[in-house]
Amino acid sequence: EMQLVESGGGLAQPGGSLRLSCAASGFTFNTYWMHWVRQAPGKGLIYVAGIRGDGGDTQYADSAKGRFTISRDNSRNTLSLQMNSLRADDTAVYYCAREADGFDVWGQGTMLTVSS
Amino acid sequence: QAGLTQPPSVSRDLRQTATLTCTGNSNNVGDQGAAWLQQHQGHPPKLLSDRNNNRPSGISARLSASRSGNTASLTITELQPEDEADYYCSAWDSSLSAWVFGGGTKLTVL
Numbered sequence: 001e002m003q004l005v006e007s008g009g010g011l012a013q014p015g016g017s018l019r020l021s022c023a024a025s026g027f028t029f030n031t032y033w034m035h036w037v038r039q040a041p042g043k044g045l046i047y048v049a050g051i052r053g054d055g056g057d058t059q060y061a062d063s064a065k066g067r068f069t070i071s072r073d074n075s076r077n078t079l080s081l082q083m084n085s086l087r088a089d090d091t092a093v094y095y096c097a098r099e100a101d102g103f104d105v106w107g108q109g110t111m112l113t114v115s116s
Numbered sequence: 117q118a119g120l121t122q123p124p125s126v127s128r129d130l131r132q133t134a135t136l137t138c139t140g141n142s143n144n145v146g147d148q149g150a151a152w153l154q155q156h157q158g159h160p161p162k163l164l165s166d167r168n169n170n171r172p173s174g175i176s177a178r179l180s181a182s183r184s185g186n187t188a189s190l191t192i193t194e195l196q197p198e199d200e201a202d203y204y205c206s207a208w209d210s211s212l213s214a215w216v217f218g219g220g221t222k223l224t225v226l
Binding site (some may be wrong): 012025037044045046047050059060061062095101102103104106107108109 | 163172
């Protein structure tokens with residue numbers, strides 16, 4: 001069974017940093033683009049960042065450029081998102097998702113709250 | 117970052133047909149097509165149709181996706197109570213070099 005499990009969310013201070021992780025299983029992880037998508041409470045889905053299967057190419061939404069860094073460890077089937085300079089509007093559920101002509105496998109999400 | 121445009125809400129009667137729309141431009145929907153996702157409250161999204169309008173295994177044949185120019189559509193026939201959910205479209209945008217989402221449509225089955 002294909003599965004994605006996010007972790008690392010919680011409460012962070014404005015201006016602080018946090019690292020999210022996503023553990024993948026049930027598919028050949030290194031052959032897929034993987035992405036982070038977030039959803040603020042009661043709001044819609046917002047694209048954050050993506051990374052190619054071999055880690056050699058990345059994509060970022062404007063809101064993430066310069067603050068967030070996506071990475072992957074194919075030896076551990078793990079996707080990560082390093083988030084720096086956090087702001088209140090980064091508060092959201094963060095999902096990792098697999099891309100196959102669309103986002104076809106999703107995790108349950110991990111909640112990040114940015115507040116003092 | 118510019119996204120895709122979806123009507124905020126659509127209401128239809130039980131067993132009727134609903135067509136949800138998603139409008140983009142020539143850099144996203146018009147170029148690469150759009151994928152459709154369904155999200156029930158408190159759950160992660162689920163892919164209903166990929167950007168080639170193919171349904172993943174297990175998705176009901178009552179759902180069909182299409183595209184005309186820069187507008188993608190998702191049609192759901194014989195509406196059931198479980199179809200009541202939020203629906204999102206998504207597309208790769210070649211000018212932004214990033215994926216974009218629509219704002220979502222809340223489908224209410226009366």
